[in-house]
Amino acid sequence: MTPDQPSDALIIGGGPAGLAAAMALARACYSVVLFDSQEYRNDTAPMMHNVLCNDGREPWFFRSTAMKEMMDKYDSITFVDTQITAARQINHGQRNAFEVSNQKGATWRGQKLILASGTRDILPSIQGYKELWGRGIVHCLFCEGFEKKGGRFGFLDLNSRDDLSAVLMSFRLADDGVTIYTNGKGIPNDMEIQEVFKIAISRGAKIDDREIQSFSEIPDADGIQVHFQDGTQEDLKVLLHSPPSVNRAADLISSLNLETVASPEGHVISKGPVGETNIRGCFVAGDTSTEAKTVNVAMATGRCFSFVTSICKHHVPH
Ligand SMILES: Cc1cc2nc3c(=O)[nH]c(=O)nc-3n(C[C@H](O)[C@H](O)[C@H](O)COP(=O)(O)OP(=O)(O)OC[C@H]3O[C@@H](n4cnc5c(N)ncnc54)[C@H](O)[C@@H]3O)c2cc1C
CATH class of the missing domain: 3.50.50.60 (FAD/NAD(P)-binding domain)
Incomplete structure (x- = not known):
């Protein structure tokens, strides 16, 4: 033709x-x-x-x-x-x-x-994020959660009420707890999102307000490291984020x-x-x-x- x-x-x-x-x-x-x-x-x-x-x-x-x-x-x-x-x-x-x-x-x-x-997807400009997108940093637990079972799960920001199902699902997959990182912004004022935080906290989620400097792979292991502006770092099995x-x-x-x-x-x-x-x-x-x-x-x-x-x-x- x-x-x-x-x-x-x-x-x-x-x-x-x-x-x-x-x-x-x-x-x-x-x-x-x-x-x-x-x-x-x-x-x-x-x-x-x-x-x-x-x-x-x-x-x-x-x-x-x-x-x-x-x-x-x-x-x-x-x-x-x-x-x-x-x-x-x-x-x-x-x-x-x-x-x-x-x-x-x-x-x-x-x-x-x-x-x-x-x-x-419009990825944030945090160092290391782009390189880990789709591998250690994922947007959906149905897509990548089961394969990451075990360890600690993290969330970067919670943006809407829709995030609640992912938060609840993460408790089934993580065996070392769940952390929600606000990247220095704290819990948003939006009532619906506050409700999601409330439920997550009631299930045992930790809220971490430290500012994030970069992400990297854990050397020789399946997981990612979150590096904070204050020089500390934390290991996760996977980080959930919906950009x-x-x-x-x-x-x-x-x-x-x-x-x-x-x-x-x-x-x-x-x-x-x-x-x-x-x-x-x-x-x-x-x-x-x-x-x-x-x-x-x-x-x-x-x-x-x-x-x-x-x-x-x-x-x-x-
Ligand atoms: C990291 C990641 C992992 C995912 N994993 C899963 C998973 O495990 N399971 C699952 O069910 N879903 C997964 N998804 C979601 C899934 O990728 C999408 O829902 C699916 O690809 C949508 O298919 P689509 O055909 O609509 O779009 P796409 O697969 O994105 O294809 C759209 C195509 O259109 C082309 N295009 C766009 N504009 C133009 C243009 N002007 N001219 C010509 N071509 C154009 C693009 O280049 C692209 O090739 C994942 C998403 C992400 C971000």
Whole structure:
């Protein structure tokens, strides 16, 4: 397919959501172009967990196996490794369609647009944090907690009531207690977060207000060291932290005028399980479509049965 030929669907993002969407559409013999800039959210994690038949699988292996299976079987999918820098609605015949382009000016047109662009975490600039992200510093205990069982668990900041379930789960996994580090900021004024602290303290969590200078690996052991400004340090099995995040394609979401939820992370609002946004013919899947950001949900929202139904209603394939 040349860039000028319109395809049935354009998919932005080649993580689990975009790949699942491509497979579903290919199984209905629709032509699909999938664009991927290859910056996956779980890239730094050595393994992914809580995904049936793939518990402990390397994320890159999972994705490349999925791609290989599709390349071998479905010839209506075209994979293009590029970053899409612009997306707009166009009129194609009587219908609403979409045009996307990359930095080099190549353009592609499609009847439908699926945004499966994923999330980018905004990591704090504390020394050593970035290097340990996804290994000793994790955002989710279901993803990495069981493998870290034992020892002392730590939390860096508690930001919302949603953190309560992670705090409660940590007591099941840690056998040497739980510490919540406020990094010199103390317990926030927010009543909901104070409630989480109260419950954590009632279960025996220690609150540590010392300012953190850096993180490092424990030499020759599984765990991390927290180094404080006062020169002291503490060993942990794992540190939990949910840094703020933004959509990787926030610029496209904004230029398409897609409605997003009013939260800093701001995923795109879609109509129930259908996945269609406020723009007819534009769908979202995976982290872009929900606050439940996991591989299973990404695949389920990307499975795309609804996209297929929607395409069937509006478009007769050639
Ligand atoms: C450290 C870490 C570990 C995790 N471990 C687990 C785990 O063990 N189990 C689990 O269930 N979940 C885990 N998650 C969550 C999981 O990674 C995400 O929920 C999942 O990757 C979401 O899939 P997605 O397809 O929506 O996005 P992604 O996998 O992030 O893929 C999005 C893709 O879209 C591409 N893209 C974005 N914008 C553009 C553009 N403009 N043009 C072209 N391409 C674009 C990106 O480069 C990327 O390749 C983890 C998350 C983190 C941060």
